[in-house]
Amino acid sequence: MGTRQLRSPEQPYKVSFLLVLAVASAASAVTAEGAPAKALGVGAGVVLVLLAWRAAVVRVSVTDSSVADVRLFVRRTYERTEVAEVHLGRPGGFLDGHCLVLTLTDGRRRR
Numbered sequence: 001m002g003t004r005q006l007r008s009p010e011q012p013y014k015v016s017f018l019l020v021l022a023v024a025s026a027a028s029a030v031t032a033e034g035a036p037a038k039a040l041g042v043g044a045g046v047v048l049v050l051l052a053w054r055a056a057v058v059r060v061s062v063t064d065s066s067v068a069d070v071r072l073f074v075r076r077t078y079e080r081t082e083v084a085e086v087h088l089g090r091p092g093g094f095l096d097g098h099c100l101v102l103t104l105t106d107g108r109r110r111r
Contacts, residue, residue, distance in 0.1 A: 006060040006100065015056045022048035060100045067102065069110070076110070078102060 022045045029041025054072050061068040067083055069076045085103040102110045 002063070004062045006062065007058070011055065011058065015052050018048050018052035018055060022046075022052065067100075069100070069102075078104070078110070081105070 025041050025048060026045040029038045029045065032038050032041055051072075057070060058072060059070050061070070065080055067078045067080065067086075069078075082104050083102050084105045087101045087103075104110065
């Protein structure tokens with residue numbers, strides 16, 4: 001089977017939105033008066049660029065031996081023998097998107 005990379009269709013929009021916010025923050029730092037305001041604008045811009053970078057690498061990798069779930073700050077890997085069922089779903093919530101729902105052999109569900 002090889003390796004398949006699955007990504008949410010909304011991912012480019014989320015990354016683009018974070019990058020636009022980063023540019024706006026940096027632009028506000030240029031026009032800000034005083035060192036604390038400039039530092040705050042630059043710091044917010046750097047944090048938003050880092051979040052955009054992490055949002056760009058979010059994916060699910062499926063190989064013959066494992067399923068790796070790479071999230072914004074966490075990476076979880078499940079052996080194929082641990083996975084009973086796989087479903088594609090939409091969890092809802094503030095930043096909802098598409099998600100892979102794994103049902104493990106012990107009955108737990110992972111999103």
